[in-house]
Amino acid sequence: MKKISVILIVLYMVFINQPICSRATIDMFTYEIMKDHLVMLSDKHDLEMKSLGQSELGREIFAIKIGKGKKNVLITGSHHGREWLTTHIIMEMIKEYASAYNKKYSLYGHSLNILDHVSIWFVPMVNPDGVTIQQKGVEHLPLVLQEVYVDMNNGESNFKRWKANGVGVDLNRQYPAGWEEIQGDSTYASYSHYKGEKPFGSSETKSLLTFTEEIKPLASIAYHTSGREIFWYYYNQVENLYRDYQLAEMVSDVTGYKISYPSSDAVGGGYTDWFIQCYQKPAMTIELSYLVEETNPPLSIFDEEWNRNKTIGLILAEYAKKHVDN
Known part of the structure; x- marks a missing residue:
């Protein structure tokens, strides 16, 4: 695995400046489009x-951070390619929340004053390489690299199922x-389900670990797809069970x-x-979209998923201030 990783990195860096033949549509948040929007x-908004x-x-x-609060919550997306x-849901949150906060508006019935006390940090795309492989394939890479990726993809030249x-390496393992x-x-290295060597x-x-330790979130949400489910439990301490389940119930009621x-x-x-084990604070994995198999949910469901999730960041900040910040 180490040898493969080194070869891939070296070869990629040699060819990284070559033009990429994008198959992404203008409506899709590729890594490059996301970066420009951020x-x-x-x-x-002076973020x-x-x-x-x-x-x-x-x-x-x-x-990227919204708010001036000294305490924080954290929302992440695209652990999987x-x-x-x-990423689309998180980018819309950033846009809507930042605009309302700067104008001191309320938003969807929630006061943006909460962000004076608890800031929201967003990491919209934890896995930019995996997203790029899934969206664009590997045709832009030299043939030797294409063969390596096809091998990791179990011989398939279509990369729509790529998670790693x-x-x-599967980052959520x-x-x-x-x-x-x-x-x-x-x-071994694969499109999915390889947990790595350590x-x-x-x-x-490593980057997300360092950042989490730096901002010490009061609570966290990791967005995934698919199945419209909420996972909140991982051997939570008994004294925290009611607190943590109450947040999950609130999110369930809204979404x-x-x-x-x-x-x-x-x-x-x-x-x-x-996060639950290390910090003993509430955290959830939220699975967007109706259940799809080994591919991305379609962009056509964005509006529905956004309407289900548009207040979740504010709910997280409010709940953290009331029930965790003590």
């Missing part, structure tokens, strides 16, 4: 924007909570998504699992 929103580090293939991982609908990062117990997944072994998860529990044989490895 810069524009940051300039327009703090920062790079958390680089992906395995050298793309910057960006975070094919789950870029989550740029070197075949990279966190230490239950990592040792993950079994039955791929034992927790936080990938550039992307219409069902609250789910892990099966008896479920294992961890996810960001939410680690």
Whole structure:
């Protein structure tokens, strides 16, 4: 795995400046479009924007903050390449919340004054390499790299099912909570389900670890797709169960998504699992969209998913201030 990763990174960096034949539509948030929009929103609304580090293939991982509160909550998206609908939802949150906050409007019945107390940090695309592979394929890469990626994709030249990062590691199996117990997944670099050689072994998860430790969120949401489910439990301490479940209920009531529990044989490895275990604070994985199989949900459902989720960031900040900030 190490040898493959090094070869991929070196070869990619050689060819990274070659023109890319994009198959993305103008409506799709590619990494490049997302970056441009973040810069524009940051300039327009005077938002703090920062790079958390680089992906395995050298793309910057960006975070942006709304609010002046000294305490924080964190919302992340696109841990998985094919789950870029989550980036769309988060980017819309940033745009709507920033505009309303600067004008001191209320928004969807919520006062934006909450952001004077608790700021919201967003990481819209944790896995920019995986998103790019899933959206554009690998035709723009030299043939030797194309062959490596096709091999990691089990011989398929269509990359619509790609979940992993740029070197075949599943980022939501990279966190230490239950990592040792993950079994039955791929034992080598793959489009999905390879947990890597060790927790936080990938550039992307290391960057998110450092950032989480820096801002110390009171609560966190990791957006994924699909299935319209909410996962909130990972061996939460007994004294926190009511507090954490109450937040899940509020989110369920607003989104219409069902609250789910892990099966008896479920294992961890996810960001939410680690956050709950490490910080003993509420966190949720929210699965957008009706259930799709190994691909991205269609952009045609954006409006519905946005209407279900448009207040979730504000609800998270309000709940954190009232129930966690003590």
